[in-house]
Structures are given as C-alpha cells and as structure tokens.
Amino acid sequence: MTNSGSLALLIDFGSTFTKLRAVDLDAGRIVGSSQGPSTVTSDVTLGLKAALDDLARKLGGLPCFRHRLASSSAAGGLRMVTVGLVKDLTAEAARRAALGAGAKLVGTFAYRLTRSDIEAILGLRPDILLLCGGTDGGNAEVILQNATMLSASELACPIVLAGNRTAVEEAEDRFAATGKEVRVADNVMPELNLLNIDPARSAIRHVFMERIVHAKGIDRAAAMFDAVLMPTPAAVLEGARLLARGTAKRPGLGDLIVVDVGGATTDVHSICTGAPARPDILLHGLPEPFAKRTVEGDLGMRHNAAAIAEVATLSAIAATAGLSEPRVTALLRALAADVERVPATLEEAMLDQALASAAIGLAVRRHAGTVETVYTATGPRVMQRGKDLSGVTTLIGTGGPLVHAADPLPILKAALSDPAEPQSLRPAQPRILIDRGYVLYAVGLLAEREPEVAMALATSHLHSIARSFTGGSSTAA
Amino acid sequence: MTPEQAARSARMLLTGVIGSDTHIVGNRVLSLALEKAGYRVASLGALTPAREFIEGAIETAADAILVSSLYGQGELDCRGFRDLCVEAGIDEILLYVGGNLVVGKQPWPDVERRFLDMGFDRAFPPGTRPEDVIAALDRDFAARAAGARIALP
Numbered sequence A: 001m002t003n004s005g006s007l008a009l010l011i012d013f014g015s016t017f018t019k020l021r022a023v024d025l026d027a028g029r030i031v032g033s034s035q036g037p038s039t040v041t042s043d044v045t046l047g048l049k050a051a052l053d054d055l056a057r058k059l060g061g062l063p064c065f066r067h068r069l070a071s072s073s074a075a076g077g078l079r080m081v082t083v084g085l086v087k088d089l090t091a092e093a094a095r096r097a098a099l100g101a102g103a104k105l106v107g108t109f110a111y112r113l114t115r116s117d118i119e120a121i122l123g124l125r126p127d128i129l130l131l132c133g134g135t136d137g138g139n140a141e142v143i144l145q146n147a148t149m150l151s152a153s154e155l156a157c158p159i160v161l162a163g164n165r166t167a168v169e170e171a172e173d174r175f176a177a178t179g180k181e182v183r184v185a186d187n188v189m190p191e192l193n194l195l196n197i198d199p200a201r202s203a204i205r206h207v208f209m210e211r212i213v214h215a216k217g218i219d220r221a222a223a224m225f226d227a228v229l230m231p232t233p234a235a236v237l238e239g240a241r242l243l244a245r246g247t248a249k250r251p252g253l254g255d256l257i258v259v260d261v262g263g264a265t266t267d268v269h270s271i272c273t274g275a276p277a278r279p280d281i282l283l284h285g286l287p288e289p290f291a292k293r294t295v296e297g298d299l300g301m302r303h304n305a306a307a308i309a310e311v312a313t314l315s316a317i318a319a320t321a322g323l324s325e326p327r328v329t330a331l332l333r334a335l336a337a338d339v340e341r342v343p344a345t346l347e348e349a350m351l352d353q354a355l356a357s358a359a360i361g362l363a364v365r366r367h368a369g370t371v372e373t374v375y376t377a378t379g380p381r382v383m384q385r386g387k388d389l390s391g392v393t394t395l396i397g398t399g400g401p402l403v404h405a406a407d408p409l410p411i412l413k414a415a416l417s418d419p420a421e422p423q424s425l426r427p428a429q430p431r432i433l434i435d436r437g438y439v440l441y442a443v444g445l446l447a448e449r450e451p452e453v454a455m456a457l458a459t460s461h462l463h464s465i466a467r468s469f470t471g472g473s474s475t476a477a
Numbered sequence B: 001m002t003p004e005q006a007a008r009s010a011r012m013l014l015t016g017v018i019g020s021d022t023h024i025v026g027n028r029v030l031s032l033a034l035e036k037a038g039y040r041v042a043s044l045g046a047l048t049p050a051r052e053f054i055e056g057a058i059e060t061a062a063d064a065i066l067v068s069s070l071y072g073q074g075e076l077d078c079r080g081f082r083d084l085c086v087e088a089g090i091d092e093i094l095l096y097v098g099g100n101l102v103v104g105k106q107p108w109p110d111v112e113r114r115f116l117d118m119g120f121d122r123a124f125p126p127g128t129r130p131e132d133v134i135a136a137l138d139r140d141f142a143a144r145a146a147g148a149r150i151a152l153p
C-alpha cells in the first residue's frame, strides 16, 4: 500500500515501548498500529525500525507519509527542576508551567537556594531548570542571587528564565558569563496572583525540541521522522485541549478531564476554567490554568502499588478487590518485585482494579478543587479553592488497567463526586469515554498541523462506555 | 509626571482586607486613590489571611502593607502581624492599619496604642480620607530615605 502522502505517522518514544499509529488523513482514522521496544538509551533507531517493520507487515508495505511526528517520554521523560520565590506564589506558578509543558517534575525549590539545594539540584540531573521569582518590578534580589548560585555551579542543563522582568536581563547576563544556556520567557506571575504560564510552557517546549531531543539521543533516528514536537504528556494535554474546544468545523466536547493510570504515576488533565458554579461563591488562591495537568508520583500501579494501598488503606483495597488483607499484602509484595507484571490470575486482576480505582479516586481528588464554608458575621459564605470540576461533561480514561479491564466503568467511578464528600468538586455526571487505542497523544501531535483530522481521529476512536453516570451510586446509565 | 509622582512610582504598596472581613469598598476607594497619586499598588481584596499579605509583599517587594479591617475583629486578625513579617525577612516593611478597627465606640488613643504595640507603624481611625493616607505615606517614605523609621508628628 503506497497511497502517496495521505497518511501520517505518529510516533511515541515511550519509556518501554516505541509506539506507532498510522493515520489516514482523509478518513481521520487509524489504519495501522504497532510497537517496538524503546531503545532510546542504546540506539533509538533499533526500536523504531522494529516498530516500522511491524507496521509495514500490517499495512503491506510502508507508504510515503505526509507527516511523521513524534512525542517522547523516553529516557526518563523531560526531567525538570523548578525554582521560585514564595512557595504558594511564583514557585507554584513555576511548578504548574513545568507540568503543563509535560515535564516530569523531579524537584521544586523556593526562596533563596542554599549550597545544599544546589547539591540537591545537581543530584537530580534535570534536563531543564525553570527559574522564576518576583512579580514584574517586584523582588529582584532572590532571583538574581539564585541565578548567581546556579551560574557558579556545575549545572549543565539549559535554563528557562521566567521571572521578574526587571531582573531577568541581569540574571541572563550572569548565566551567560559562565557559559550556561538560557532562554527567556515572560514572567509566570507578572502581577500578584496573576498566572501567565503559557510563555514559559512554550519556551520549555522549544528547549525540548532543540536541545533535549538531541541530548537524549532521539535525533539519531532523525532521518526516520520530521520532528519530535513535545514530551508525550504535553501531547496528551494538547489532544485533550483540541477535543474540548473543537475546531473551525466541528464543535468540541466542552469541559473534560482525562485520567491516565500508569505504572509509575497517575496523571489527571482538566480542560475547563473550573470557575465557581454560583456567583456568590468566593474564589480563593492562585488562578487555575485552563489546561491543567497534575501528576501523582506516589500513585503508580506498579512502581508504588504498596503506596497506593497505604494511602487508600489496605482494608479498603482488600474490600474492593474481594480478597483478604494478608492475600493483598502477599500480592503487593509480588508486584513490587516484578514491576513489568501483567495480571495473570483472576485475583491479580481484581487487585489491579482495586488499585486503579483507588489511584484514580485519590488523583482526581487532589486535582479537583474544594469548597469550604467560612462563617462570617453576615452568615456562612462558601469559599472555593482550585477548579470546580462538578460540571465537567466528559471523562476520558486511559492507561493499562482501564484499557485492559473487562469493565472499566466501576474503576472510573472513583473519579466521580460523592454525596458523602460534598467539599470535593469532582465531576458529577459526565459521559465516560475510554481511549482504548491510545490515540490521545496522536491527536495532540496532529492538533496543530491537521486540526480537523485530529478531531475526527479522536471522535472515531474514543469509545463511549456510559452516557451519563452519577457518582455515589453503583448503577450505570 | 510631577517629581512627587515620580518618587511615588518607585514605591510598591500592598493593600487588602484582613481575616473573614468582606467590606471591600474602602479598600477599593483607597487603592484607586493611591494609584492615582502615583504609587504602584497591588490589592489582595477582601477575606485575606495575614499569611497572604506577607507572601504577596515578598513577591512584589512591597515597601508598605496597608491592612484594612472594618468588621470589628481587627484586633484578633492583626495579632502577631509584625512578627510574621520579621519571620519572613521583611521586618523593615512599613505597616499601616485602618478601617473600623474595634467593636463599638472606644477611645481612639487606646485603640491606636494597641495596634502600635502589635508592631504597626501607624493606625488610622474610622473615616480616614485617602488624602490623609497619601500624606502620611509621603512623609514616612521621605523620613525613611533620610534614615528614620517613620516621620515624627
């Protein structure tokens, strides 16, 4: 099959597999999928070749692709360290910018960096460091001192500077003086409590494309693709954003969240303003990004299954799985020793479902905003922190345990609001979709160049498993 | 820009209404007047915990914090405010408080004394006009430039 140029090849260099999706650009459908081992740390071309051979077998030959676009979470992902001034202000804004850029956040720092902080940062081996601090015209001293400390250190990674604009040039000079590579972006917090993370996100993405792809050896296979556009989590976020907002020709799905349960982390993406549902509710805290990503590093199905059981309690996991507590403990021990394990018995499958459901519940609970009642002299007022997700109309589940479950619905139910816990603003009655074919990253990669195709791709490959589903009850619609 | 305004534009002021107090009008009126006079102003609005004043002052490198309290519980909300500043390393910041600081009609000198003892540089009685606040700020910043803590009466 060689229909010249009507196909796109979307590549994901993952942590264990290099996955390919061939998309028919006219039909907006996947026509072939394949994967090979991720060999990014040795020679990326080997795994990619294996995956391409597999795809060629399935398609009866390799066509000439119009686009060959890639994302990557290989070789440890995009490891980032963020530095800000006040923990709840610019340090938090920096954290959100890095997560939104699809980074794997390995360290967050605030205030003046100490010598031991610098040691810690070097030990974390970041791919990019994001340095922020101060509103525009605000505190300049701390970002400058931190720039001095970092520039004098052995830190070799590129630095993205997105702090107080009156201090940034001076900070840039200090880095330049010691030969560090710097890219400047607009301040993540130009005014107090005003969040502006998109410029920093795009600067991070540029550094990723220009430098990190090379540093990780992914560009060794450069002849086999056009570009590595972004880290894979950013591609998923972009896919979700397109799906929510729609294109020129197709309306979007509106407010949505994506829950991705993985072996090492559970990620939650929300695309919505999350504004209070009623005008009398007071919003408190830093404004939330429209496209928000959170990563729960303690909620991985394999790398920290025991931690999930600890947070959710062993008895709750045992009860959901229908197993005895000692049995769960034994199975968890076996999982810890074999993180690549795929459930082989019914017991293991039950445990996986219970763990996935607990991880999803906790991750969405942490992502979602909360309300609390404050008693003022005029009577009670409701105060909201974070995003109100209760009106979210679509919930998309993805990740191994959901995709492989015979019935993912009861697992995903954990993401929904619970009448017994009204302070947590989780989705109330969303329709529920499953990304079985793992297409969201492909949608995100195509979103910029072929938005209409990307939208068609998403709508044709996401499976609806429940129209409208209410939390707190066990009956699915 | 007058030389007076130019001097003011170098100063950052942080305003807000402390505690569970929702009276926002005075804060708005005052913030707008200060801005119009040439000062740079960041307002935290109503219902602001003490901690957020301090955090905001650090990020913006504020020269002064103007705390409003109208609903009568100012004394409780403002307790330890200067200590928080000291703890956060902004011990030299100019601190004003104003509004309807206490419940009912109490002699102003007593009320003022209590707030000065908490570490505020100045406390302002009910009905203080923005012009008075601007005049006090101008004098205090001039005094600071000359090495004093605040201007003497």
Ligand code: B12
Binding pocket: A376, A377, A378, A379, B020, B021, B022, B023, B024, B025, B026, B027, B029, B030, B066, B067, B068, B069, B070, B071, B072, B073, B096, B097, B098, B099, B100, B101, B102, B103, B104, B124, B125, B126, B127, B128, B129, B130, B133
């Ligand atoms: C409007 C109003 C309300 C509105 C507020 C609407 C809103 N979101 O803003 C509502 C109806 C919600 C309300 C509620 C309450 N209110 Co009321 N309210 C008033 C009222 C009538 C006007 C306030 C106002 O807007 N003034 C106009 C502005 C421009 O003036 P200002 O606030 O005084 O500010 C000026 C100066 O004081 C100064 N200033 C202000 N802050 C600062 C700070 C610094 C550093 C400096 C230098 C100067 C300064 O500059 C401002 C500009 O000139 C006053 C009475 C009055 N006439 O003042 C009562 C009053 C403030 N309220 C009062 C009370 C008791 C309450 C309630 C407790 C009533 C209740 N039992 O439910 C609740 C409290 C709610 C809460 N949790 O905050 C009392 C407070 C008594 C006290 N402190 O001892 C007052 C004084 C009425 C009274 N005489 O009893 N209130």
